[in-house]
Amino acid sequence: MSSLDDLAADRNAAWTGAGLSRTLREFTGPQEPLARIDDRDLILFASSNYLGLATHPGVTAAARAALGTYGAGSGGSRLTTGTTDLHSGLERRLADFFGGGGHDDAVFLATGYQANLAVLQTIAGPDVTVYSDSLNHASIIDGCRLARAMVRVFPHGDLVALDRLLGECATPYSLVVSDGVFSMDGDLADLPGLVAVAERHGAWTMIDDAHGVGTLGATGRGSVEHHGARPDLLVGTASKALGGEGGFVVCSSTVGTLLRNQARGFVYSTAPSAATVAGVRAAVDVLDGTSDLVARLHANVRECAGRLDVRRQVSPIIPVPVGDEGRAVEMSRELMERGFFVPPIRWPTVARGAAILRVTVSAEHTPEQIRAFADALRELTARH
Template sequence: MPEPIDPLLEISASLADIDEAGLRRRRRVVTTPCAPVAGLADRPDPVIAFCSNDYLGLAAEPSLAEAASQGAQRWGVGSGASHLVSGHYAVHDELETRLARFVGMDDALYFSTGYMANIGVMPALVGRGDAIFADKVNHASLVDGALLSRAEFIRYPHSDLAALAARLEASTAPRKLIVTDSVFSMDGDLAPLPELLALAEAHKAWLLVDDAHGFGVLGPQGRGSLAHFGLSSPRLIYMGTLGKAAGVSGAFVAGQRDVIEWLVSKSRSYIFTTGAPPLIAHTLLSALDLMEQGDTRRAHLNALIARFKAGLRLSRWQLLPSDTPIQPVVIGDNHETLAVSRALDAEGIWVPAIRPPTVPKGAARLRVTLSAAHSFEQVDRLVATLNRLEAAPT
């Protein structure tokens, strides 16, 4: 009979192991609102932050702070119950109608977070005996949603359409669901959505698109990746997050009306949780107005992306091909990546080091994210510092 393991000793030893591998996660305490210039509790002077997903610079927008204040005055600060009990307010309903119209779908369902949306949708659509086909670098919430469904979980190499087609062809599952990010969060590239939809149509499969990093950035008026590609189909299920480009909080799933009705009755992460505060929905209605009218912000953001890419002169490190605000600089070694991140920090620039298991082993990177709130001068400073650090290894 094996000796029992002391879990406290095991955790202490495991923490030492992840320290040695350069994989310990640490939080930094931010002392100012989300903005390109951030105050941090662990240093006396502010830093230029290239790490948030606030792509349109709306997180600290004064008009949204005012909308939140008005929402609190109108609706209070809590919903009191789940949506299916008494926690679904008129402003939630208005937001869902507006979101569906914004992305060109029949209906939408508002969730408290994108993670809750993803782990709630897949188990409601497929189960034992069915099959989920997922891009290998999908976000962790999509992986967890697939595992919770208990369907067969079939992964295909990143954006490899031929491999996906072969797996779909070989599957005898009665229900099939293809799942993909639209913009991959650590690489910044776009999924081949038109081709994925064609495969879904050919195999009578669902296509679930997680547009966390495309909503508000891509497509006319920021209507997202489906609008960017001009896609429409009853087989499409669309998930968008509201805490990134929209600048606030939450997420939504949009699709055919019957699909949304089904999720209301079957999505456990929607049914069994307290509804998000209605003041958030009130604020999001104003955020949608700013997104829809945000072409100037998006034009400036695209100009910043182009300037960053044109200015880098890398030989040892690799800038991955991306036309989105996510600009990954792959360094490789965990310890070197951490050292470069610390060197940037010493010069007043905050870019986080991303390491396994978030990215593959040997592919540690700096995940640079750009915002419409950044200036050209701030981006130029980042570019010059990265070029110098690469030329003189830390």
């Protein structure tokens, strides 16, 4: 074995010894409530395809048509060969649907992860202090590191601490950044509160609404619609409720120009394919044209949360606290034996000893699927 393999083997053994080893689950079909996973038919309570748009006929037809017209790849970055009329059209559509209040531009990137990195790397620097919620998504944490800005982490949702930290700001500019819907706990940032505290100190706000887009608000416009407040920078993903791939930033056209010129994740990465872009565009059109999809999701979230005795649940992410990493793995395995797929989430995604089963609800789940799942989970929780 080479010394590189020795190093990898040592690290793998340490990871396994700590109960943190992961294996890939193989899907042989789409992200639907009844999914084929590792050669078994399982009811899926784990996907971010919250509205079922990944398999919506309008979405898949649009992607197929674009594939036929434009081919499989974009051939270059957005600034070279990678911008088609579909890319420009999608950005206008995203700005139109998710924008407002002077935010009339949207910049589309390959992933939400890339979008967070791109915004933070471009906006933050030595003259900006970034104030980041302690439970923010890894892509925000990585973006903060890349920005080479001073970063102050405030305790999760603690606006008093944020207010105090902002009062100590020693740079000309400051940026408050938070998930809109926290990706593991499913709770919501107090967006109006964050905006008010930030404004008091002349700070900008950035919200990563990856899990709010398509799931919050009566029309699925996300945290902005749910709370009636707007951050300076809104990041969304097409990879979750919109059923496709990609990340986007809704902002003013001046900020949009800055990102298209200087965001490294935009400039130095091949553009998403036309098929991806067409699928996302069609998903936004579906979302804009039907209110009952979002209403169905909200009804299913209420139904599932009610059956699991979870109060005040708004988002489709319902964490089931377990604690011990090994127990979470075992519970997930037992759920699989009962016909349900819910992954255990362990450190480093959540704190050590704070493992959860992360349940996600879809508009496509039937009442029977939700009832059967809740019964199985309650029975399992009582035994463990």
